[in-house]
Amino acid sequence: MSHSESKVDGRWKLSVFSWLHLAAITLLLFSLFSGLRIAVLSFPFLGFLSPILPQGQVHTLHFVSGSLLSAIAVCSLAYYFFCREKQRPLRGRLARYHRAVLWIGCLGLLLSLATGGVLFFAILEAAVLVRVHFFLALAGLGFIFLHGVFYLVQYGVAAMRRILPRAQFSGLPVIKSAAVVGLCLVLLVLAYGSTSSRLDVKSIPIEDIVNVDGEADEAVWQGAIPVTVDTFFGANFEDGGSQVQIKALQNGSDVYMHIRWQDPTESRLHLPLEKTAEGWKVVYEGFENFNETKYYEDKFALLLSNSCSLGGAGTSHLGPKPLGDKPANFHGKGYHYSSDESIHDLWHWKAVRTNEMRLADDNHIGPPYAERPGSRRYTAGYMQDGKESGSYVMNWRWFKTAGVVPKRLPQQAPQTMPAASTQMLGTWFDLSVYNETADTLPVGSVIPSVLYRSNRFEGDRADVRAAGIWRDGYWSLELARTLDTGSPLDVAIRDGVCLWVAAFDHAQVGHTRHSRPIKLKLEES
Amino acid sequence: MLHRLLILVAIITAIGGYCTLARVKPHAKTDFQLQKIAADGVPIPIWSGPWSCVLDRRHGLLWEVKTDAEFLHDGDWTYSWFDGQHGVENAGDCFFEPQRCDTQDLIRRVNEAGLCGRNDWRLPTPNELMTLVDSRVPPGYTQIDKNFFPHTRSGDYWSSANGLPLAGVFEHLKEGAAAVNFGDGRQKTLPFRNAAFLRLVTEVEESRSTASLPLNDGE
Numbered sequence: 001m002s003h004s005e006s007k008v009d010g011r012w013k014l015s016v017f018s019w020l021h022l023a024a025i026t027l028l029l030f031s032l033f034s035g036l037r038i039a040v041l042s043f044p045f046l047g048f049l050s051p052i053l054p055q056g057q058v059h060t061l062h063f064v065s066g067s068l069l070s071a072i073a074v075c076s077l078a079y080y081f082f083c084r085e086k087q088r089p090l091r092g093r094l095a096r097y098h099r100a101v102l103w104i105g106c107l108g109l110l111l112s113l114a115t116g117g118v119l120f121f122a123i124l125e126a127a128v129l130v131r132v133h134f135f136l137a138l139a140g141l142g143f144i145f146l147h148g149v150f151y152l153v154q155y156g157v158a159a160m161r162r163i164l165p166r167a168q169f170s171g172l173p174v175i176k177s178a179a180v181v182g183l184c185l186v187l188l189v190l191a192y193g194s195t196s197s198r199l200d201v202k203s204i205p206i207e208d209i210v211n212v213d214g215e216a217d218e219a220v221w222q223g224a225i226p227v228t229v230d231t232f233f234g235a236n237f238e239d240g241g242s243q244v245q246i247k248a249l250q251n252g253s254d255v256y257m258h259i260r261w262q263d264p265t266e267s268r269l270h271l272p273l274e275k276t277a278e279g280w281k282v283v284y285e286g287f288e289n290f291n292e293t294k295y296y297e298d299k300f301a302l303l304l305s306n307s308c309s310l311g312g313a314g315t316s317h318l319g320p321k322p323l324g325d326k327p328a329n330f331h332g333k334g335y336h337y338s339s340d341e342s343i344h345d346l347w348h349w350k351a352v353r354t355n356e357m358r359l360a361d362d363n364h365i366g367p368p369y370a371e372r373p374g375s376r377r378y379t380a381g382y383m384q385d386g387k388e389s390g391s392y393v394m395n396w397r398w399f400k401t402a403g404v405v406p407k408r409l410p411q412q413a414p415q416t417m418p419a420a421s422t423q424m425l426g427t428w429f430d431l432s433v434y435n436e437t438a439d440t441l442p443v444g445s446v447i448p449s450v451l452y453r454s455n456r457f458e459g460d461r462a463d464v465r466a467a468g469i470w471r472d473g474y475w476s477l478e479l480a481r482t483l484d485t486g487s488p489l490d491v492a493i494r495d496g497v498c499l500w501v502a503a504f505d506h507a508q509v510g511h512t513r514h515s516r517p518i519k520l521k522l523e524e525s
Numbered sequence: 526m527l528h529r530l531l532i533l534v535a536i537i538t539a540i541g542g543y544c545t546l547a548r549v550k551p552h553a554k555t556d557f558q559l560q561k562i563a564a565d566g567v568p569i570p571i572w573s574g575p576w577s578c579v580l581d582r583r584h585g586l587l588w589e590v591k592t593d594a595e596f597l598h599d600g601d602w603t604y605s606w607f608d609g610q611h612g613v614e615n616a617g618d619c620f621f622e623p624q625r626c627d628t629q630d631l632i633r634r635v636n637e638a639g640l641c642g643r644n645d646w647r648l649p650t651p652n653e654l655m656t657l658v659d660s661r662v663p664p665g666y667t668q669i670d671k672n673f674f675p676h677t678r679s680g681d682y683w684s685s686a687n688g689l690p691l692a693g694v695f696e697h698l699k700e701g702a703a704a705v706n707f708g709d710g711r712q713k714t715l716p717f718r719n720a721a722f723l724r725l726v727t728e729v730e731e732s733r734s735t736a737s738l739p740l741n742d743g744e
Contacts, residue, residue, distance in 0.1 A: 051547035052540065153529045320549040328549040370661055373554040374561075374672030376572045386665015388679070393593065398574035407593065433595055460665050488664060 016079055021163050023072050025148070028109070028140065030065035034058040035137050037318050041333050041510070042233040042240055043134070050332055055319025057339070059311030063120065063515070070113045075183060094154065098147070105143035112136035119232075120515050122197070126230035127241020196308055196498060196519040199227045201248040201255065203523040210249065212358065212478045214469035216258040224249055224258070227518055231261075234503060235293050235510025238264060242503045242512050250483060252525040255493045259477045259501065263298060266421040266470040267506035270297040270352045271449040273395060274417070275441055279403045280396075282449065283417070288401050290377050291331035292508040297352040299504035300468070300477055301511065303365070304345040304491045308498035308517045312336065313344050315365045315381065326368055327378040333509060337368040337381025345491035346382070347464045349477055352425055353392045357456035360466035360479055364489040385489045388459035393428065393451045406434045406447065413445040420506065421470075424448040460487050475503075495522050558583040559673045566642030578641035579673045580729060584656050586649075589640060589725040591676040597621050597634055600676030603720035604628045606683055606702040612717035628683055631723055648685035649726040651712050654705040657724075668710040674724075679708030681721040689714045 037053040040046045054061065115133040119126055151159040202224045204210075210218055224247035232241040244261040272283050272295060285294035305313035317323070318334035329335060338344060349360040361384060368380040396404035408431035418424065426448040432438075441447075456462065463485050468477035484492035491497060499518040502511035553571045561569050561576035569576055577598070579588045591600030605616030607627035619626040621634060628648060636644040658668050667679045686703035691714055695701065701716045715721060 048544050051544045051549075149533065153533055154526060156529055328551045330551055332549075364663075366663070369663070372670060372672050373557040374559065374571060374670060376551070376553075378551070383663055386663060388665075397594075 018163060020072055020076050020079060024069065024076065027065045027069040027072060028144070031062060031069050032137060032140055032144075034062035034065060035134075036141075038062060038233075039134050039137070041318070042235070047332055050320060053319070055322040055334075056317050057311055057314060058318050059316055059515075060309070060314070063310055066113065066116050066120075070117065071183060073110060073113055094150075098151070101143070101146045101150070105140075105147050108136055108139045108143060112140055122230060122514070122516060126232040126514070127237070127239040130232040130241070131239065196517045197227060197229075198521050199246055199248055199499060199518045200225045201250045201493070201520055201522045203525045204249050204251050206251040206253060208251065210256045210478070210480065212256070212465045212467050212480045214467040214476050214478050216247070216260075216476060216478055220249060221247060221258060229501060229514050229518065231501065231503060231512035231514045234505060234512030235507035236265075236505035237262070237503070237512060240512070242505070244501050244503060244512075246499075246501065246518065248520070250493065250522055250525075253483060254480050255483055257302070257479045259300060259302075259479070260474055261300065261477075261501075261503045262473060263470070263475050263503065263505055264473050265505065266351075266475075267296065267298045268352050268423045268425075269295055269418060269420045269506075270424055271295050271394075272417070272424050273404065273406055273447045273449055275443050275445040275447075276403075277443055280406050281403050282396065282399060283446075286331075287399075287508065289330040290508060291333070291510070293510060294506065296504075296506045296508050297350055298470075298475065298506060299351065299511075300349045300475065301502045301504070302347040302479070303500040303502075304347070304493070305342075305498050305500075305517075306491060306496075307342065307344070308496075308519060310515065312500050312513075313498060313517070314339060315344055317380070323368055323380065326380065327371055329378065330376075331509060335368070335378075335380030335382070336365045338366055341367055343489055343491070345489075347466070347479060347481075349466045349468060349479070351468060351470075351475075352423065352450050354457075354466065355468055356425060356452065357390075357392075358465060358467050359457055359462055360464040361457075362461050362463045362481075362490070366489075385460040385463070385487065387457050387461035390455040390457045390462070391453065393453055395426065395447065395449045395451050405436075408432060408451060409434050409439060409441065410447055413441055413447045415442065415444045415446075417446055424450065426451045428453045460485075460489060463487065463490060493520065493522070495520065559670070561673065562587065562641050564641060581656065584653070585729050586653060586656070587641065587643065587727050587729050588649075588657070588674070589635065589646065590674060591724065593676050595620055597631070597638065598640075600678060600722070602626060602631075602722075604631060604683065604723045605720060606687065606715075606717040608687070611687060612702070616718045617720040628723055632725060635725055643727050645727050646725040647727060648683060649724065651684040651686050651703045651705060653726055654682060654684050654724075655712065658705065658707065658710040660710050668707050677707055677724075678722055679706075681706050681713065681715060681719070683715075683721050683723050684712075687717070691716060 033053055036046060036049060037058045040050060112133060115129055115136060119129055119133060204220045208220050226245045226247045229244045230241060231244055234240050234242060242262045247258045249256040271287060273280050274283050283295050284292055286292045303312055307313040315336045315338055317337060320332040321328040322334055344365040346363040346365055347360045348363050354361050363384050365381045371378060395406050395408055397407060408428060410431050428451045463481055465480045466477060468475050497520045499520060502513055504511045557571060558581060560580040561571060562578040562580055563569050564577040577590050579590055589598060592598045593600060602619035603617040605627045606612040607614050607629050609629055614627050615625040617626040622630050632646055635646045659670050660668055662668055667677050669677045671677060681704040684703045684705060688700050689703055691698050691701045695716050698716045701714045703712055704715050704721050705712050
């Protein structure tokens with residue numbers, strides 16, 4: 001190699017290092033900040049950072065920046081082992097400190113990328129791993145300070161000059177740089193190429209009867225191939241996780257699903273009303289901000305969509321105010337809505353409010369609806385389907401933190417707070433109209449907040465039949481719906497429809513989640 | 526190095542200050558056309574409750590609010606159309622009258638009770654009722670803002686317009702009264718004997734409807 005060739009090659013190597021370093025800084029910041037926004041969902045103490053974190057569809061941002069950062073890491077390793085000039089040892093004060101921080105930081109970064117990849121591809125159980133990934137990310141934040149910020153403090157602008165790429169775009173460098181970029185893209189495509197698992201929907205004869213009772217003890221269920229999903233980041237679950245098993249059947253007319261998920265505690269004590277010396281009060285912890293995490297029923301949700309985009313078909317928009325022209329939310333978690341005009345189906349089973357109706361609440365996620373100034377709670381695109389009649393009623397005239405006036409009173413009530421598994425459900429016509437002078441229940445009495453009126457939902461909102469039973473640390477839920485209801489607010493069940501699931505452990509909005517969708521594959525009838 | 530350290534501390538302090546001050550919290554609108562009014566006629570904050578009437582500032586109207594308390598204002602009660610001279614008496618269903626109910630019964634009882642400090646409650650005109658129709662709701666929803674008008678049914682609500690010719694299967698009954706359906710947001714003519722829902726209204730003088738009212742955040 002001539003002297004001039006050697007000089008060009010040396011410049012190229014320097015240029016590659018600079019570009020890789022700059023790309024790594026940029027992607028690390030994108031990845032960290034989008035990841036912290038996701039982490040706020042489960043680690044409320046990070047909420048103080050909310051104003052400087054990105055809002056909106058950060059799941060996609062996180063996955064893309066993580067994938068690209070992984071590609072950069074691979075390229076950097078290749079550079080380190082094959083292309084690097086003989087490294088000049090770090091000199092000056094604190095050289096040993098910088099060397100140690102650099103090595104520990106790079107190791108942490110590689111571990112963080114590895115755990116992220118394992119989570120994304122659902123290779124290992126997610127609940128613990130997601131916490132490891134989170135704490136490694138926090139360590140990454142520390143690394144930025146101990147490495148980058150420390151260099152800046154130590155050397156000032158000179159440190160910036162050293163790491164910024166220099167313009168050398170002729171000949172070999174361009175070709176080789178393109179190869180590096182190409183490798184990055186290949187890694188990205190590979191990451192995206194496997195973004196869904198598959199749920200086979202077994203075909204059964206229409207004569208076979210499936211009783212929607214939560215037991216799933218009919219013989220036809222034996223032939224259904226289950227899919228297991230590790231969901232994580234849910235409130236109250238052990239380590240925030242719950243493993244969910246899904247089976248599905250169809251008979252050409254209806255689809256049946258059997259969902260079984262881990263939940264160590266059966267929770268049916270839903271916002272009970274307790275009589276105090278000052279009057280009736282709702283017992284809650286977080287409900288005033290629409291984020292109850294203690295006195296709430298267990299729930300389960302299925303999202304069905306013709307889109308298989310990341311972040312729940314692209315409906316998850318995180319942050320306190322992801323829509324600039326719409327109201328902020330109280331809990332700071334975010335909203336579900338579609339960015340286009342598409343409608344996504346949401347089946348929302350509730351252990352108290354819908355289970356005794358033998359229904360799931362048939363909801364949908366659409367474009368963000370218009371703000372209603374009279375409503376304290378804005379839910380963006382998440383809404384119930386319309387109904388003709390029937391509902392459950394909350395047993396208070398108006399919710400106030402200081403106290404409430406019940407609508408109905410039972411003749412007798414428990415004198416102490418019942419166990420969380422106690423079904424707290426009243427029926428409108430079995431209870432009497434509340435009258436303060438006739439209220440003889442003693443202080444300490446506890447009455448239900450949920451009342452059923454004369455009939456259950458009727459109409460579009462009642463499309464999904466459902467029944468769940470809790471046994472030995474698991475909920476077992478059966479759901480059934482017509483394959484195609486014809487409703488503009490429902491998604492027809494067919495090949496290629498994507499599914500996401502979420503479990504709620506006595507939490508109003510703090511549900512578990514998973515990264516990759518589950519794609520339905522219907523067996524021919 | 527010291528001055529760079531001080532700059533770093535200043536930057537971190539600035540970011541911390543920004544994070545503290547820039548927190549986004551929802552807040553109630555203060556310029557909305559609808560205002561909640563308590564049973565004694567006092568305006569209450571837009572996110573507070575319970576409330577008994579709604580003032581529509583834009584149209585200068587004060588509306589009765591329905592409840593599920595199974596008394597005078599229950600949203601499930603129905604009424605036949607009757608003004609004391611025309612229509613059909615006592616062909617609707619409610620619990621607050623010894624007999625069955627008609628529109629005159631609710632007007633009389635609500636005026637006697639002085640709802641929201643007023644005793645000039647009346648049937649709304651069709652145009653007044655149509656001002657409540659909100660067609661922006663999703664399919665299958667009752668076409669009204671239920672945050673202000675809870676317990677509204679997707680059914681027919683009587684108006685004051687009467688003596689209107691009936692058509693189709695009701696033609697033999699000759700005359701009826703106009704109603705607005707909050708299921709489809711349309712006006713129609715019904716026989717007086719029909720059991721339909723009812724929401725009373727009264728007018729509010731301009732100075733009062735445009736007066737500044739407290740609209741603080743409530744619970």
